[in-house]
Amino acid sequence: QKEVEQNSGPLSVPEGAIASLNCTYSDRGSQSFFWYRQYSGKSPELIMSIYSNGDKEDGRFTAQLNKASQYVSLLIRDSQPSDSATYLCAVTAGYSGTYKYIFGTGTRLKVLA
Amino acid sequence: DGGITQSPKYLFRKEGQNVTLSCEQNLNHDAMYWYRQDPGQGLRLIYYSQIVNDFQKGDIAEGYSVSREKKESFPLTVTSAQKNPTAFYLCASSTLNNEQFFGPGTRLTVL
Numbered sequence: 001q002k003e004v005e006q007n008s009g010p011l012s013v014p015e016g017a018i019a020s021l022n023c024t025y026s027d028r029g030s031q032s033f034f035w036y037r038q039y040s041g042k043s044p045e046l047i048m049s050i051y052s053n054g055d056k057e058d059g060r061f062t063a064q065l066n067k068a069s070q071y072v073s074l075l076i077r078d079s080q081p082s083d084s085a086t087y088l089c090a091v092t093a094g095y096s097g098t099y100k101y102i103f104g105t106g107t108r109l110k111v112l113a
Numbered sequence: 114d115g116g117i118t119q120s121p122k123y124l125f126r127k128e129g130q131n132v133t134l135s136c137e138q139n140l141n142h143d144a145m146y147w148y149r150q151d152p153g154q155g156l157r158l159i160y161y162s163q164i165v166n167d168f169q170k171g172d173i174a175e176g177y178s179v180s181r182e183k184k185e186s187f188p189l190t191v192t193s194a195q196k197n198p199t200a201f202y203l204c205a206s207s208t209l210n211n212e213q214f215f216g217p218g219t220r221l222t223v224l
Contacts, residue, residue: 032211043203043215044156051210088155092211101146101211105155 004091006104014112019076021107023089032092033065033072039085079111117216119204124221134189134219136204145187148203199223
């Protein structure tokens, strides 16, 4: 089982719709959770971080964390063509003496005009 | 402006040659990272450093080396021992809350 799993997509949504991106992780000790957006040929940029169960909203983005079920999701409201990118989920887990920061392989989102 | 810079943007390596990728940050972050990304793939951790003069191997450290002599700088050397180095190399630094910020990347191609 991969440590952080994402559906590779592409996930296609019409302009103005809600895009829902999901991520599951295997380590129950994970403490910090992040969503990054990566445009083709560019480096990732942080769009959301979440550390406790529940929802966190920032503009059109909402991150949702459920530690009991070990998933984190990202909702993008009023999707725009400019949101078309690959979205990477990342999780931190602390092991004794070892630090791990694990990225999923990403979900490609296409917003159709 | 605070941020992370990487140079060069494009780099070409001949067989048997060592090359060094530069990474500089002025965000005053203690932790810095090097990742490799292959086409259509996720990020794989090469090395990371949580403090000056200390660094640890990541998942794919073989054929790479790093140094961390200054807080602002974390250069990566791709040695001739790395047999398949063609990839997109990303440097990042992180806040105390583990939020990572990336540089623009270096594309390395073996000739």
